[in-house]
Amino acid sequence: MATDQKKALDIHGKPYSRVALVIIILFATFAGMLNQTSLGTAIPTLMKDFDISMATAQQATTWFLLVNGIMIPVSAFLMTRFRTKWLYEVAYILLFAGMLLAALTPAKSAYWPMFIAGRALQALSVGITMPLMQLVMVNIFPEKQRGIAMGLGGLVIGMAPAIGPTLSGWILEKDHVILGLTLNDSWRSIFVFPMIVLGISIILGFFLLKDVIPNRAGKLEWFSLVLSTIGFGSFLWGFTNVATDGWGDLINVILPIILGIIFILLFGYRQLKLDRPFLNVRVFKNKQFTITTILVALAMMAMMGVEMMLPLYMQNVHGLSPLDSGLALLPGALMMGLMSPIAGIAYDKVGAKRLSRVGFAILTIATFPFMFLGIDTPIHYVTVLYALRMFGIAMVMMPLTASAMSALPVKDAADGTAANNTARQVASAVVVALLTSVTQNIINNNTPAHHVLTENPIQYASKMANASLDGFHVSFGIGMLFAVMGLIVANFLAGKHENKDVDVDYTKGVK
Missing domain, CATH: 4.10.860 (DNA Excision Repair, Uvrb; Chain A)
Incomplete structure (x- = not known):
């Protein structure tokens, strides 16, 4: 495939605009990835409207990650079996339908399964579009430009989940008007903006999306x-x-x-x-690919270890509104968006090993203070620490993803992308479920007796806040542990000029 923009050809030999293709993919995938964390800020609102516990409300995230993790291994087959354009179009339509189903769910606990079904349908689509985006980048950009290409992808994979809590907090604060459509201060409105983006993407996709991934015949x-x-x-x-x-x-x-x-x-x-x-697990014979995949999983677990709990800490302990808690996270989201392309450029120059070591070191240092947050901790202090964490995440995620893809020949990129993303999503689902359970159990075990509420409401509120803090502290500590593990494993990565263009014989191992 031609690498010059003016001569870019699809698999049918027809010219296309690489810029237009990338823009529509980034915007549509961004809308889908927002769903991964956009409900984080809305968890207290969901708990109130549906009359459910925190653990049940967190299923909105864990079920999304669960179905996403199941679907990604299937994506390796789908991406090479079906035409890129129509695979995208079907996935976008499914995502739109899932958002619509969730948005129309009646706010009663009996209808909670309907909401979860909508989330599952969204996750099914994202399980296709996220790895498909990475594979498209591998196929339409040469290796020397792959770092910055993956950096652009980082605006989606990293920034969308990071900006989700801020966007939902803004929506939940008051009514807004977007494109002449009034959004009320309800969790339902969280799905409207992504649906608008998807609707536009579906229409433009008929003209701008092209078949850029070679297909091969095969049965499921x-x-x-x-x-x-x-x-x-x-x-x-x-x-x-x-x-x-x-x-x-x-x-x-x-x-x-x-x-x-x-x-x-x-x-x-x-x-x-x-x-x-079905999924070529032999790609794990490549040491560089295996180590980068492990590091990506650890980075996701370190990120989600704070990402999902911080809005709850700010709303439950500090009493912030969804908007204020979202705004406190906004600088971190912007930092992620700013640094992802820069990290991609840096990867092309210095490689993944140096960047990942620096990134995990920053992530570890910035997470440590979270273990000591209190009732009186200034919010601007939390904001600065969170932004520093996201700086570290950006230094890690895109360089590692680019390194993983560069470690494999292009013909195995679909299997590598699916394997890498499966590890990413399984790690995310596990850590969200783990930390939710740990936090909930600690809070339950330290909740003061009910009679204290009537006898001394102030004392009850104080003890309840301390119980919540204990749960959050442990969750943040686990998040830091994953960052430390990443810092250790990063030392086993090959350097920039080592292990280059490794040829893997999938029957005999690494040559």
């Missing part, structure tokens, strides 16, 4: 699909149930996790035996 390996779905589904389902059922629940937690691990191992074993695997 149904047994592998079943093993993958049961494996990742059961594993993530078990972790999702931890928040509501606790770690001691054999039926809903322990058994699903064990069953998931068994089926994931069976899935991997079967892929090694197939001539045309």
